[in-house]
Amino acid sequence: MTLITCPYCFARVAENRIAFRCSGGRGGCEARADEVLGRHRGGTPPSLPPVFAVRRPGRRASCPGCARETSRRACPECHSRLAAEYCANPGKIVALVGAKGSGKSTYIAVLLHELMNRVGAELDASLTPCDDRTIERYRQEFARPLYGEHRLLRATQSAVTDLNRDPLVYLLTRTIRGRLRTRAESLTLVLFDTAGEDLRSRDVSELHLRYLRAADAVIFLVDPLELPGARAALNGTALARSGGLDDDPDSDPLNVITRVTELMRQSGGPLPVPVAVALSKIDALQPSLARQSALHRARTPSGALDLDDREAVHEQVLALLEQWQAGVVGRYLRQNYTDHALFGLSALGAVPEVESVGAGGIRPYRVEDPLLWLLYRFKMLDGVRG
Ligand SMILES: Nc1nc2c(ncn2[C@@H]2O[C@H](COP(=O)(O)OP(=O)(O)OP(=O)(O)O)[C@@H](O)[C@H]2O)c(=O)[nH]1
Ligand SMILES: [Mg+2]
Ligand SMILES: [Zn+2]
Ligand SMILES: [Zn+2]
Incomplete structure (x- = not known):
């Protein structure tokens, strides 16, 4: 059944x-x-x-x-x-979570835009909204402000005050050309744009709980600017903007990961869902990273997952966490998940102005990486070396 x-x-x-x-x-x-x-x-x-x-x-x-x-x-x-189409192909649910201000809404806006354009073309994939509300909400709340008006998105309203919070539901379909036959494979992307504060264990809603437990994969966004150890690497606007949430233990990245993990856990032992943990806003840290760092170069578009590049980015993020005295994040993931991977990405590509996107426009950097890895895990994308 x-x-x-x-x-x-x-x-x-x-x-x-x-x-x-x-x-x-x-x-x-x-x-x-x-x-x-x-x-x-x-x-x-x-x-x-x-x-x-x-x-x-x-x-x-x-x-x-x-x-x-x-x-x-x-x-x-x-x-x-x-x-x-959804019933015919119920696919996989990908949950996106992160602390308040970690960049979830911006990431959703940019990731979807990339999937509809550049990355969609590279993967020979189409992204179809599953309902009219998704089309409308994406346009109104994400695309128009960010791409149309170059304005930063407003903080997401908590589900407690804003009841009108349906997720965005898309079907990502790839045509996979095999030697013998060509088949189509789909992944349902259910992006529930949670407000950071909605994932606190005390007031987490029944709906959020079901969302997390139904997830076939999780993408965690971690704002590196909220990691005290990373601040030494910042300067200018990025430094001025960091640490805004220092007094709020609920925004501590490890706290969010721990809380969400405990909410998802329904029995003992490591969780089997693949989890992608991504440092968002990596643009702010790039000046401090060595020029030859994997987080400086761009991914080479090849329509497959470059496993060497994947390992290099993972190792680099792990090293950064250690360097920032946040190595505990990596250890926690190893102990609590059977399958995890670390990423560094930037939705905007540069530190924004106070209310708007920087003068250079939106220049996403590696936003698709977590999704490519998940597609690879779900056997919808090949992995290649060299
Ligand atoms: N440097 C940099 N800053 C970013 C980037 N993406 C988002 N930001 C900044 O982070 C702020 C918060 O981003 P949001 O996408 O609203 O974060 P959120 O996780 O949805 O926040 P809540 O809805 O309040 O939980 C933005 O207003 C930007 O100032 C990025 O790629 N680079
Ligand atoms: Mg938001
Ligand atoms: Zn009738
Ligand atoms: Zn239902």
């Missing part, structure tokens, strides 16, 4: 329990308040034709109320619409 994880409420639903929503319209059932969807999204329940269960869900079902056929599938738990 195939289990599908609803990318909105993260309930695990057996394929034969997928519900349908009446298509409504003329001759169809009338719209009514959908309390279930209302409870999930918060606020006034939306007015929609009813959801019904069927004995054997196929591509279509006929509504018991009006006998009309419908192809609109819905999650039985939260009544969110489940796209046909």
